[in-house]
Amino acid sequence: MQNRSLKAGLSWLIAFALLAMLVVNVAILVFHAGPRVRDEADNTERLARELIIAELAGLQESVDPLPDLRRRFDNRERFRHIKVQFLSRNESYPVIVAQSSVDQRSDIPKWFVSFVAPSPRVSVIPAVIRGVRYGNIVIASYPVDEVAEIWSDVISLATASLVATLIFMGVVLLLVRRSLAPLDALASGLARLERGESNVRLTLKGAREFGDIATRLNSLGRTLDRVRGENQDLLQRLVRVQDDERRGIARDLHDEAGPCLFAIRAGASTLVETMSEEKLDLSLGRKAVVEIQRAGEALQDVVRRMLDQLRPPGLSELGLQAALQSLVVNWRGMRDDLDLTLECSDDLEPLDEAVALTAYRLVQEALTNIYRHSEATRAWVSVRSTRRTAPGEGGRSLDIIVEDNGVGFSGEGGKGLGLLGMTERVKAFDGSISVAERPGGGARIEARLPLGGREHLA
Structure with a gap:
C-alpha cells in the first residue's frame, strides 16, 4: 500500500492538533462550570436566608401574621436561581422541589445538566411569630438560569473557537502546502534524472533545507553529465584502441607474416621445379628447404608474438x-x-x-x-x-x-x-x-x- 504523502500527513496532524485544542478548551469550560453553578447557588441561598430572617423579624408585631406570610413568601422569585414559598404546617414541599428541577429545560442537554447542575436542595426556615409557628418558609435551589447561561457560553465559545480553528487551519494548511511545494519540483527533477535526461538543474525558493537539497541534486546532475561525457569519450577511445589493434595485427600480418608466407611459397616452387627435372639438383633443393625452414620459424615468432598480445601465455x-x-x-x-x-x-x-x-x-x-x-x-x-x-x-x-x-x-x-x-x-x-x-x-x-x-x- 502506498504511503500517505508528507503534505497529507502534516495537514492531518495540524488539523488533529487544532481540533484537540478546541476540545480541551471546551472541556475546561465545562469542568469549571459545576463549581461556578454551586458557588452561585450557595451565595444566593445564603443571601435569601438573611433577607427572610430579617423580614420575619419585621412581622413580629403583625396582628394577623398568616396573610402577611403568604403575601410576602408565597412563590417569591425575587432571588435568582432559587424559589421561596411559604407553606402552612399541614403542607409538604415536594412540589416546589419538582418545580425547581433544571430537567424541565428541554434546550439544555441532559448530560450537561447531570455534569454541571447540583442536586436540588431544599432548606426550611420555621415561620415563628411571637412564639407561634405558623408554618415553614421553604427555600429550593433553582440553578436553571445559571446552567442555561453556562450552556450558552459553551455554545458561543465552541462556535467562535470552531470558526477561528477552521480559519487558522485553512491558513496553516495553505502555508504548509506552499512550504512543501518545492517537493514537487524535487520529485520532477529526480524523475528526469531517472529517465536519463541531461542538464537537469533546479532553482528552488523556500526553506533552507530545500535549497540545500536542490544544490546537492544540481551537483548530482552535473556529476552525471560529466560521467556521461567521460563514458562517451571512453567508448570513443576504446573504439579507436580496437581499430588501432586491428590495424596493428593487419600490419604485422602484412609486413612480417606476408614475406614469410611468400618465402615459403617461393621455396616450395623451387622444390617442385627441382623435382620435375630429369636430374635432381640436391644443393638447390637443400637451399630451398633451408629457406622454407627459416620462413616457418619467423612466421612462428610472429604468431607467438601476436598470441602474446591477445592472451598471455x-x-x-x-x-x-x-x-x-x-x-x-x-x-x-x-x-x-x-x-x-x-x-x-x-x-x-x-x-x-x-x-x-x-x-x-x-x-x-x-x-x-x-x-x-x-x-x-x-x-x-x-x-x-x-x-x-x-x-x-x-x-x-x-x-x-x-x-x-x-x-x-x-x-x-x-x-x-x-x-x-x-x-x-x-x-x-x-x-x-x-x-x-x-x-x-x-x-x-x-x-x-x-x-x-x-x-x-x-
Whole structure:
C-alpha cells in the first residue's frame, strides 16, 4: 500500500492538533462550570436566608401574621436561581422541589445538566411569630438560569473557537502546502534524472533545507553529465584502441607474416621445379628447404608474438608470477641497455583469473610505455599480495608498482590510451590506480586490486 504523502500527513496532524485544542478548551469550560453553578447557588441561598430572617423579624408585631406570610413568601422569585414559598404546617414541599428541577429545560442537554447542575436542595426556615409557628418558609435551589447561561457560553465559545480553528487551519494548511511545494519540483527533477535526461538543474525558493537539497541534486546532475561525457569519450577511445589493434595485427600480418608466407611459397616452387627435372639438383633443393625452414620459424615468432598480445601465455596454467617472469625475459631480450627488475611475493597464487589478467596487462602496458617513451636505463616491477589493516580497508589486496628513471610524463600527453583502459579496468574491480612523477625523476605507476573473493568478468 502506498504511503500517505508528507503534505497529507502534516495537514492531518495540524488539523488533529487544532481540533484537540478546541476540545480541551471546551472541556475546561465545562469542568469549571459545576463549581461556578454551586458557588452561585450557595451565595444566593445564603443571601435569601438573611433577607427572610430579617423580614420575619419585621412581622413580629403583625396582628394577623398568616396573610402577611403568604403575601410576602408565597412563590417569591425575587432571588435568582432559587424559589421561596411559604407553606402552612399541614403542607409538604415536594412540589416546589419538582418545580425547581433544571430537567424541565428541554434546550439544555441532559448530560450537561447531570455534569454541571447540583442536586436540588431544599432548606426550611420555621415561620415563628411571637412564639407561634405558623408554618415553614421553604427555600429550593433553582440553578436553571445559571446552567442555561453556562450552556450558552459553551455554545458561543465552541462556535467562535470552531470558526477561528477552521480559519487558522485553512491558513496553516495553505502555508504548509506552499512550504512543501518545492517537493514537487524535487520529485520532477529526480524523475528526469531517472529517465536519463541531461542538464537537469533546479532553482528552488523556500526553506533552507530545500535549497540545500536542490544544490546537492544540481551537483548530482552535473556529476552525471560529466560521467556521461567521460563514458562517451571512453567508448570513443576504446573504439579507436580496437581499430588501432586491428590495424596493428593487419600490419604485422602484412609486413612480417606476408614475406614469410611468400618465402615459403617461393621455396616450395623451387622444390617442385627441382623435382620435375630429369636430374635432381640436391644443393638447390637443400637451399630451398633451408629457406622454407627459416620462413616457418619467423612466421612462428610472429604468431607467438601476436598470441602474446591477445592472451598471455601460461597465465591460466602457470599463474601470474610465471607469466610475469616470462614477460620480463622477453622484454630483456629486446633491449640490453635497460636494467629491468621484477619482484613478486610468494603468496600470489591462486588468484582469480580476471584479477591476474588485469595485473598482467597493467605491467605489460607500463613496460611498453617504458620501452617506447621513457628513455630509461633502469625499471622496477613489484607485485605483492598485502593484507590491509586500516579502518575501511580490511582484507587482502594485490599491489602493483612499476617505476623507471626515465624522462617521466610530460603532462597528460604521456598517459596514453593503454593506461586509460587499464585505469577503467582497475576501477571495475573497485581498485585504485595512480600515475605520477617518480621522486628523483622518471614515472611511477601504482595500482591496488582488492582480493575479496569477488567474481569479476575478465
